[in-house]
Amino acid sequence: MNLTAIVVGAGPAGLSASIGLARAGFSVRVLEQRKEWQKRVCGSFLSAEASQHLQWLGLLKSAREKGCFVPEAFLYQNDKLKATVPCQVKNFSGLAIPRKELEELLILEAKKINVEIEWGMCVNKIQKISDSYWKVEAVSTSEKKKFVLESEVVVAAEGRFSLFKKEVHETTGWFGWNAEFKTLNPIPGELSLHFFPGGYFGTLTFKNGSSNVSGLIHSNFKKDFKGEWNEFLTHLIECQSALKNKLRGALENSTWKGVGPLPFGQAVDLSPGIFAVGDAAGVCDPFMGEGIARALSSGSMLYHAFEKYKESMLAWKEYVRRWKKRYWVRQKIGSPLRAVIRNQTLTTAMLTLIRRPNKIQKQLISLLHS
Structure with missing residues (x-):
């Protein structure tokens, strides 16, 4: 197969996709609007499912060397430890690795198999020329020069606010x-979730001793607070003694970054013929590393779709089928889970159900991470 593919976005989803396509025989160009790597709003926990995808990508050993194992997650509510959930499924365990180090591994692997990564290239238009050809218009952010490229395959991997999604102007929702x-x-490898009415905090400690603190909160929970978001988040930490104790005396390595409202929902088949991956395919609830696992799955899914069908439209349909088979049910339970988080009584009931190893806990882990 001597075909070309353009991947829009050089995050984990785009890089994984580029590796899968290159292994399928494509000549791959990745266009990334950032001029260099930048921190983004995201967690860093790699679930057991993410580890499986890293193994397919040939990066699991390197990720384990750079990161550390996460054996379990501690779930708190109202400063009390409510449940402990194992992070291992079959022979795969959770991992803690900084996002930059993970993406560096993906970039090295992509370049090793001749994927071309172009930084500072902003894609602003994609047009279908025929059933098997696309025209991509991009602008170099440094030279302000316009480029017109053609390709048999286009992959949308530019995140939750993808160019290929319908633009929605919301001011309230989940951030x-x-x-x-x-x-x-x-404690390297320690993972904890701290639930409160309206959202949660998550903490993950890396091998180097630094900790990523991330979370989700509904904007209605903040409406009576007059300060800025960073002041509000600091205030919330002060109100969570278990979390406050973990961060007591901690030095802030980076300022708070936020994004939202988050456009939850699936969009994997909204643009027929365009392979949407990662958050561009569907923004999921960030419970226990779900988003990064989906991103890393794109390489193997694309590879197997083109292994089965050489014609791009048939491969697209096969890719959508595989994506929905794996993630459709998880996508549907997102809204009920967010409703649970907003209600303290329901959150208590949920944590009580999974507080000990039992059939419900095993089914939940299997649903989210297998």
Whole structure:
């Protein structure tokens, strides 16, 4: 197969997709609007499912060397430990690795198999020329020069606010945010979730002792607070003694970054012929590393779709089928889970059901991470 593919976006989803397509015989160009790597609003926990995808990509050993194992997650509510959930499924365990180090591994692997990554290239238009050809218009952000490229395959991997999604102007809804701290008594591989009415905080400690603090909160929970978001998040930490104790004396390595309202829902088949991957395919609830696992799955899914069908439209239909088979049910339970988080009584009931190893806990872990 001597075909070309353009991947829009050089995050984990786009890089994984580029590796899968290159292995399928494509000549791949990745266009990324950022001029260099930048921090984004995201968690850093790699679930057991993410580890499986890293194995397919040939990067699991390197990720384990750079990161550390996450054996379990501690779930808190009202400062009390409510449940402990194992992070291992079959022979795969959870991992903690900084996002930059993970993406560096993906970039090295992509370049090793001749994927061309172009930084500072902003794609502003994609037009279908025929059933098997696309025209991509991009602008170099440094030279302000316009480029017109053609390709048999186009992959949308530019995130939750993808060019290929219908633009929605919302001012209220769920917001995600994160910052990195250097804690005084770090426990590498420690993962905890702290639930409160309206959202949750999550903390993950890396091998180097730094901790990523991220979370999700509904904007209605903030409406009576007059300060800025960073002041509000600091205030919330002060109100969560278990979380406050973890971060006592910690130095803030990075300022709070936020994004939202988050456009939850699936969009994998909204643009026929365009292969949407990662958050461009569907923004999921950021519980326990779900988003990064989906992003890393794109390589193997695309590879197997083109292994089965050489014609791009048939491969697209096969890719959509595989994506929905794996993620459709998880996508549907997102809204009920967010409703549970907004209600303290329902959150208590949920944590009570999974507080000990039992059939419900195993089914939930299997549903989210297998």
